[in-house]
Amino acid sequence: MDSGTSNVDNTHFSVSVRRNRRLLKNHESLVALFQVATDILVAASLLFIFTWSKLESFPPAYRVLTVITICSLWFIYSSRGVYRQSSGYVRGCLRLSSAWLMLILLLTFIGFITKTSEIFSREILLTWAASILVVQNLSFCLVSYLSKKYKESFGHHLPVMIIGTGSVAQHLVESLNKNRWLPDKVIGCVKSLDKDQTTTVGNVNVLGGLENIRELIKEHDIRRIYIALPMEASKQIEGVNFDLLDENVDVIWAPDIFALNLLNHSVREVAGIPLISLNESPLTSSKVSMIMKGIMDRSIAAIALIMLSPLMLWVAYKVKQSSPGPVFFKQDRHGWDGKVIKVWKFRSMKLHEETNGEVKQATKEDPRITDIGRLIRRTSIDELPQLINVLQGTMSLVGPRPHAVAHNNYYSDKINAYLARHRIKPGITGLAQINGYRGETETIDKMEKRVEYDLNYINNWSLGLDVKILIKTPMSLLSKDVY
Template structure:
């Protein structure tokens, strides 16, 4: 899920307040390349990553056209331009595992092919292109992209050396966030940063993570050390309460050429979509925000409408058959409506095919368990295959739910867990989903202990931090696979 380490930038000589206002926050996931602030080394690699996938896509098409047709006609040039635009910029994959690179590449190419084929069909242009070229391009393009990613990964150390010697860095303040930043800089590949060590005024027994990194001296000695040792990067990891001390340190660093980055202790907290913003001209920093603002909200809603309409049209005969079977096999309504919490914690009614002999929606609700006598024979099959959730695509069209998002819990369960689990209600900053990141990671079905619910909430928050349309499509793909082999729902 999304993974760039971001450091908080401030120009030398800025006050602590202005440095904080200029900061860009990020959660603390796995080690990754420094973010938008930074180094020529990272920018060089990112430039290559941005072009390697689109170029591989276009070159594979040109090779096939040359081999099969012998001439690159204008229609192929036009298709190349569209394909390049859809693939650009390429995704950062240098730190991803081989399995992740393969999965992301195949999924992204499937999405690109779908758009190209749908557009060609809509404008009646499919017959203008050679079937042999197109069919071979469907497999050669992703193979070429994977080969290009592998080549870039092998050549990355040489590319970093082309950008010049490593940038020398020090961290001021060996506390939790400073130690975490140092660990990431030490462990991460391809940053082109050499961490020299720490400056701190505390005694060794009071220092967080002492022994992991070299101590270079006291804070008052940093300006001289930076000038003497040609240090290019200084990371200030000091408590927010130390504003006069930080200002004094920034004044001392004015006499150096080092770039200064502020890593305040407020960002040790669990950030959700942390970013800078401006309210009536006043700079502010978001600590907990929804990912669905602006263009992201449009993309999310448009994908929900398109997919839900397509699914309802395709599955309408199946849904009518299920409705008839429920009516014939057990007394009660076909559709079960239950109150759930939706966006912003507002109550909504969620639709399901009735799979039990009861329709509980009160102050206390017992989750379905294995061999639960309340589940009808037909309901057991519907729950195991998740077909009981199909009416929720109507909720998606209504705008109450999304196809992918945190699964909505019954109101009674929400009220039970929200005082027990930290950040529980943050999951309601987005619309609930028919499926979600927790469900495809093994937390589907009954949560019979607090630990399982905590794990589910952690997955939901990870989804909020790292949302992208590709992640949604990946979750849908994994959900389809799980439907046929997961026995966690009953």
């Protein structure tokens, strides 16, 4: 197949003509749109029914609440991917429930800051919120089931071929053929290099090479082609696309961005140009998520400080009695985006001087640790003053644990992407901690594993994940590896 300069040059005119067209399109299915419309209708209708049955009217405040709910539901559900059709029933219901909880928290926050929550009936709102949760999940399962049956009975498969035999091609084969919602059916793959000896990719065969792709398209009645070549083959990709323009097939490029070291990657569009975020903080990529995380952090931190105040007063008294020095220990640590913050802790050691500014981690049977210090370190009670950091906004309840500045300087040159853990607010607890990586990290391997969990948390961050980590944290405190 010829993918020379002349062919490439001929494409410049057509590309410039189409520059004003959007390159990222919303491929929303009719099923997803129907479900969104149904949930909006259900939310508005049930609010009207419950309000009318109790008040025998529908006051203006409830009308405003209906409008805010409709707008918020559309935005939150779309951003959270509630109706992503590759989801199963359980995952879809969990995603739907978490999105509705986010919406309720948002409405509660709006009512709090506008001081209008008192004008609404608690009975109406609680009944409405609980009913919507049940009805929306039932509706989702019903529509998903009917859609599945319809596709199985009346759906038509779309013959698909993949150009490439690498990891992306294999991932596409497995994902497309397992996804019951998509019509795509991978018939086989095409190798891009003559020296490629691969015969199968996943559970499909390699049908041939690029030199006979036209014959393969006709032989297998191919309607769609995915280009899954490595990024260094960009010239070849351009040539393949040009040569397939007259074959009346859909051509889709699946860039192998996963060969890069990604952090919270995403795709969006600016002025018709697709932008792929390779490294982005989840707190800057979604303002709504940042606000919701902040509300949850400060609300829980304030409640926790009030409830735990007797315990904290007792600990403060015991720390003061244990040895001369302040009750609290404040240490410079790196926070969000690498900014230095003061992290609060109950002092668990006797006052001592660090040699040459070196920060030595506490070890088992460390003579510097006091009796009360040993207890509060083992139970992580020494971390409770960091609830003050959460109220200040310098820390979160959940996130990568902040390390001392000296530790960061030491490990940053020894562990790949170590400092990338600062792309989100540090937390009192985190994914690494509930998986057993708490306390001293006396080897590089242990610190690497902790960083691996921290980056995994950043890549998969959600409010639901924060809640799961908070629930699992008390069990992790039983670990015997904390000094």
